[in-house]
Amino acid sequence: MKTQIDAQGIGSIQDINALPAGRRDAVYARLVPPELYARFGIDPGSLRGPDGEPLVRVTAPPDKPWARIEVRASPGDRDPVVLIDVEMAPPAMPELAFVQINDPASPRYAIDRDPDGQDTLYGTLSRNLAEEERALRAGLAPGQVRRGLRLLRGVLGAMDDFCRLLRQELYLIEPLFYHSAILYERGGCGYVMGRDQMEEIHRGFAADGPLTRRLDGATPFR
Template sequence: MTTDDRWPSSIREINNLPEDQKRNIYRFLLPDWLFTEYHVDYDTLTIDGQPVVYFRCPQGSRAMEISVRRCVTSPDAMLYLNMADTFNNQLLVLLVVINDLESARFNIDVDEHGNSTHLGTTGRNLIAEEAAMKAGLAPGQIRRGLRYFKHAVPLFEKFITRMGHDLFLIEPLAYHNAILFEKYGFNYMRGYREMVRINEEFQPGGELHQKLSADKIFRQPDAYKTVRGRSWAIHDGILGHPFTGFQMYKRVGLHAGINTFPDAIW
C-alpha cells in the first residue's frame, strides 16, 4: 500500500475532513449486498430516488455512525454501524446491527411504558423477550439477522488497514456475541477466563447449571446445551451480575482459534 492509498489514522481525523471526503471514506464500509440484493444506488445511496444511507460523523467527534434503511419511513435500520477511537488511538466497533426487515419484529427495545430498554441492557420487556426467545432470537435482537457479519469482518480489516492499523477492538454485548466473534477469529483483550469459567459452570453439576429451572422462562433446564440458551439465562441474571467488561480484538489476516464453548450448538 502506498502513502497515497492510506487514510487518516483515526476516526476523529477523518471526521475533520471536508464532508465529501469523509463520506467517501466511510462509504467503504457499506457491504456489496446493499447494492446487489437491496438495490441501493451505488452513486447516490438512494432507493427509488429516496436517501436511505445516513452518516453521522461531526467534526471534532471521535465516533461515527452509519445507518441504512429500506425507505425513508422505515422505523428500523437494515444496517447500523457505530465505530469510535479509543483514548490510546485504537479503533473500537461499538455496535453492528444487521436486521432482516422482512422478519417479525419483537419490541424488546421498549418497555411496557414505551421507554427505551437500550436493547434490553437498561430495562426489559419480558413479554416481548419471551416471544423473541421462542421465535429463535437471541437477547438484544428485535428481528432475525441476515447472517452477514462474517462478510463484515474482512471489510473492517480492509478499512482499518487503509488507516494504518493491524487490529480493531469490539465489545460483545451478550454471551452469544462473544461466541460468534470467537468463531470469526477474535481473541480476548479482557474476559477470556470468565468465558472459560462460564462454560465450566454450565456443565452438569456446575454452579450455573444448578440455577436452571423449569419454572423460570429464561433459564430452562436444557439452556446450558446451546449458545442461545446460555445467553438468555445470562441476560436473565443467572451470573448474578450483568454481562459486562468483555473486550475482544481481531488482528488483520489472523484467526485466533479461541473456542470457549467446544462443540457449541447455536
C-alpha cells in the same frame, strides 16, 4: 480511495470526520458489506436506492471521535438493516463499538422499549419481559428486535479493510452479550480481556455446572 486518503495523512476517525461530507461518507460507506448493497439495490457510489432515495445515513460530528452508519431498505423504515458504530479507543485504536443487523421483512419484537415506553438499551438498562419471551420463542438471541441477515462476517471483513485505510493492524470490539462474543470468536477475533469470564460461563453450563442446575423452568428464560 486508498491513495487519496494516504496522501492526506488520514489516521483516525477524527481525521475522516473532518473531510468534506461527500468524501467522508464515501469512506464510511466501506464499512457496509458489498453484499448488502447488492441485496437492497443500493448504489455504493451515490448511496441511493433504485428509486433514487438516500438509504445510507452517516452521522460523524467533525469534533468527535466516533461515527455511525445506518442503512435502511426504505427511508421510512423504523429499524436500519445495518447499524454500525465506530470510535477511537485509547490508545488511538479503532473500535467497532456496536453492530446491529436486522431483516426488515421479519417480525419485530419490542425488546428495546419497556412497558412504559422507555428505552431499555437492548435489555441492559431495563427489561420488557413479555417481548423478550416472544422473541425467545421465535428463536431470537438476546438484544435482537428482528431476525438477522447472517452478515456479521461481512461487517468484520469490511472493518478489516477500513482499518487498513487508517494504517491500523488491530481494532477492538466490546461484545454486548455472551452470544455476541461467540460470534466474534467464530469470525476470527481474539481476547484482550474477558476470556476468563467466558470460560467460567462455559464451565457453568457443563452437565454438572452451577448454571445448568439453575435451568429449572422457573421462568421462560430457564
